[in-house]
Amino acid sequence: MSLRIENLCSADDGVTHLQDISLQFDTNSFNILLGPARSGKTSLLRQIAGLDQAGSGRMLLHGEDITRRDVRKRDVAFVYQEFVNYPTLTVFENIASPLRVRAQDKQTVARKVHEVAELLGISDVLDRHPPSLSGGQQQRVAIGRALAKDAEVILLDEPLANLDYKLREDLRRELPRLFADKGKIVIYAASDPNEAFLLGGNTVVLDKGTVRQTGPAATIFATPASLSVARIMSEFPFNLLDANVENASCTVADTISFPLPAHMDSLSAGHYTLGFRAEQFSFAALTPAAVACDATVAVTEITGNETIVHIEFAGQSCVAVVAGTMTFRAGDTITMYLDPDSLFMFDSSGQTVASPTSSQS
Amino acid sequence: MAQIETRALSHSYLPDPDYPADFALKELDLNLLDGHAYALLGPSGCGKSTLLGIISGLLRPTQGEILFDGQDVTHLNARQRHVAEVFQFPVVYETMSVFDNLAFPLKNRGFGREAIAKRVAEVAELLDLSEQLPRKSATLSAGARQLVSLGRGLVRTDVNAILFDEPLTVIDPQEKWRLRTRLKQLHRQSGLTMIYVTHDQTEALTFADTVMVMHEGRILQSGSPSELFERPKHKFVGKFIGSPGMNFLHCQFDGNAAIVDGQSIPLQRPYGTDIDGSSFELGFRPEYCEFSRDGSGIAAQLIDVDCTSRRKIAYLNAAGAKVCVSLPADQEIPADNHRIRIDPQRALLYAAEILVAERP
Amino acid sequence: MSLRKRDYPKAWLLVLPVVLIVAFNAVIPLMTVVNYSVQDTFGNNQFFWVGLEWFEEVLHSERFGNALGRQLLFTGLVLAIEIPLGLMIALGLPKSGWRASAYMMLLALPLLIPWNVVGTIWQIFGRIDIGLAGAAINAVGIDYNYTQNAFDAWITVIAMDVWHWTSLVALLCYSGLKSVPEVYYQAAAIDGASRWAIFRFVQLPRLRQVLIIAFLLRFMDSFMIYTEPFVITGGGPGNATTFLSIDLVKLALGQFDLGHAAAMSLIYFLIVLLVCWLFYTIMSVGDSRPEPRQ
Helix, strand or coil: CEEEEEEEEEEECCEEEEEEEEEEEECCEEEEEECCCCCCHHHHHHHHHCCCCCCEEEEEECCEECCCCCHHHCCEEEECCCCCCCCCCCHHHHHHHHHHHCCCCHHHHHHHHHHHHHHHCCHHHCCCCHHHCCHHHHHHHHHHHHHHHCCCEEEEECCCCCCCHHHHHHHHHHHHHHHCCCCCEEEEEECCHHHHHHHCCEEEEEECCEEEEEEEHHHHHHCCCEHHHHHHCCCCCCEEEEEEEECCEEEECCCEEEECCHHHCCCCCEEEEEEECHHHCECCCCCCCCEEEEEEEEEEEEECCEEEEEEEECCEEEEEEEECCCCCCCCCEEEEEECHHHCEEECCCCEEEECCCCCCC | CCCEEEEEEEEECCCCCCCHHHEEEEEEEEEECCCCEEEEECCCCCCHHHHHHHHHCCCCCCEEEEEECCEECCCCCHHHHCEEEECCCCCCCCCCEHHHHHHHHHHHCCCCHHHHHHHHHHHHHHCCCHHHCCCEHHHCCHHHHHHHHHHHHHCCCCCCEEEEECCCCCCCHHHHHHHHHHHHHHHHHHCCEEEEEECCHHHHHHHCCEEEEEECCEEEEEECHHHHHHCCCEHHHHHHCCCCCCEEEEEEECCCEEEECCEEEECCCCCCCCCCCCCEEEEECHHHEEECCCCCCEEEEEEEEEECCCEEEEEEEECCEEEEEEEECCCCCCCCCCEEEECCCCCEEEECCEECCCCC | CCCCCCCCHHHHHHHHHHHHHHHHHHHHHHHHHHHHHCEEECCCCCEEECCCHHHHHHHHCHHHHHHHHHHHHHHHHHHHHHHHHHHHHHHHCCCCCHHHHHHHHHHHHHHHCCHHHHHHHHHHHCCCCCCHHHHHHHHHCCCCCCCCCHHHHHHHHHHHHHHHHHHHHHHHHHHHHCCCCHHHHHHHHHCCCCHHHHHHHHHHHHHHHHHHHHHHHHHHHHHCCCHHHHHHHCCCCCCCCCCHHHHHHHHHHHCCCHHHHHHHHHHHHHHHHHHHHHHHHHHHCCCCCCCCCC
8 A cells, every 4th residue: 555656757847847756655654855955855745746747657546546636636635834724714624624625524523623633732722813823833733734634645845944943843753743653654845854864764865856765864874875865864064075096095185095994995996086974073083094184174163062163174165063162263274083984985976886884974 | 343232122012011021022231242243042922033123223112222332323223323134035136236236235325436346346255256246136046145135234334233134044955054154254254243133043053152042022141152052041041052952850959969859969069058949950951961871860761762863862751851861873772771860060950940050 | 836727628618608708799790890891882781802902091091090190199198197107106105004995995986987977077077167177277367178179178188097097007006016025125225225226126126017017908998998088078179089999980880981990990909909919028028937846
């Protein structure tokens, strides 16, 4: 029992939105579409909802071809980024609206609305109107409408993006529980990789309208299939440097050389791109093989108990994240260390040719 | 450049305010230093945008005064106060090119063509927009538009302060990163006073030298990012800063140690024995507590575990309250018998939600 | 982002009755006119083909040229007054509150009056014996008589049209102005922009679509104007205010010169179509491309 998408393509006025998308979403699954802006997340959601017509390809829900089915006949609920509610109806009527469309009797409607409101913690605002509520509450009403509809497929398009930082945290924790074990297929579009981690489930990485990788967030994080996936999956900007492999040693940007670590053994000589995460930099050599990098500080930013240091290293701008509060001035020279065992290597086409073998990378 | 001061500033949007709840801003006395980067951080409705409106001159306060360099500017409008503002919605004059956009404030103030061209080139260089100067501003991305908005503030030589009203709201997540760092660099390079309003703590903490946390019209605490993180003066600040926020457990205090659930945590701070307070709470950050492996610590029940790429966050019930423990991603959580050990060095004592001051 | 159009075969059934009615009321009469324009008769309802003769006659006719000239002058003057005036009124209206509603109601009143009543109002208004304006102007010492003086007739007809239709432009511009986000005004204030600069760089760009619509509507209506000037002046004095439509009716119904009138109708129709298409194309050139979606 699932939603299958086969070779879906869609274009508009000469601009391709989706290219050859083939995916399967199982029942009772929480799926995340992760990708940067204009990667096709919203386009794909709109295709599944039936709001847009596909150029080519098929969509099958439980084996039935729904590709040409009208949006009104699809069993789909949609939660938008912009808290979409009927402004002139009360919260109660908003949540009841999909039930009223199905012409259910008053008692059933009341019971279901109260159930859903209870679940979302909005029972005390049932008689108010959405514009008078806070952003978090309005979004809960929108989610309530989606839950009340009891649709097979629930689509959420970055629903937390317009919420305050702290409200986002609260609602994010509740979402998986709201939809768990109800036999639904939940598809959630996100651009923050942390959301993919925190919400759990199956992650689909989209970039420029194509699927780049699927799997659990942790797996994609540890072994990204390509440079673009590694970038998308990174909380901080992903660091990239030119590297040259020759005679079992690697030279980075013509400045630093080190012997090839174990996981890069099989690489043939040639040009590559070295990649690593901001958290890979450290101020002390953590292992004997750690490589020293002399860098110049451009800007430091302090967040709580961590410091983000933007440095110029080997002619490139890099980002480092370290624990503790460090204060450097622009222009200071510092030495940072990298552990070769934690580095990624990408070939000239952006494909990953070496990923660190340890569980944390 | 100016030092900005407010005296007994308060504001209400209602015509006849009576109760404190009617006021969006309550009795603020601020002293903003010249050339500093400030952030006004708080949830929606805390009054931060109102305060920014009053500083910019777009809003006239109900009561109190605001002074620039000692001069009362309360009755001057935005233009007269020489402030620049970057709004939530990127404002560019779409029919003009980037060059004309940047030149606009100078033209309105009667600068000559040569002076304008020189100044615009300087600022475009600073913002890395030199190549975009001939482009029609309507074709720019949201992030580039914000830079142009900022540029219109930077071209002016008479600017006292540049104000930012949640400027990254409509920017794409990737561009947001770069733009944030850019703004900080620009502050360092220009040396102008900058005041940044946001609800996002990452933006506030990374940008500002001094962050002012606001809640219900008051500034609860004003300090450097690490001060706010390590020593929040108010329970709200403790919970607001940090992701997740600080843990608070009810406790008793015997002069030396906090007693939670029968466990004694010796607080290594000179609080003194004669503190008169009720409702003591122990505040400690999820990063400064851990699972004990030797049976000591406060008993807790594990509810849930969240994993991000770098950390694991465990949610537990302990001593009748919800507690979070933040561990590095590679550390294991014990299977059962969960006990939390709090780092006594980093734990703080609160009475009636306010940090208990230490004896000098 | 909007719903894309799909094929709805059932929708055509709903539209069919309307299509039939429109066909009966508009397309068939139009075809009849085309028919008349290429035929001539000796009487007794016998018609013979003359090709484009009528069209040639119309285009070479001095009378047509004069009527067209008068019409163009009228339309030009009326647009030149109403569009800027309507815009200025819209700029002066308050943005919200009860006063805004009150003003809009007042503005809407002239638009609600039946057109021949408008004509009658002004016809009486301008009379030198019982008309308020007519009598007052003459009392002050200015010679004014729209029944005898061509210039006075023109002034009266133009004043009537401005009174009648400026509100439409004002209301359209007002709705366009409301779409300007407040932040633009704030930013302009901070940039030290003068009132004129704010108008030119903030408001006018946003009013483009609205002004196009206002222009097109006013052009079409004023170019085809019939009732009001006919009621006021009957086309006089002489033929001073005989605009195209008035002339056309005189030809068709007065002189029963069906062929000539039919050809003139078609030329009239084509002029309106051409100007509207030209104007719309020119103004739409700078419109933005659709935004790419995520």
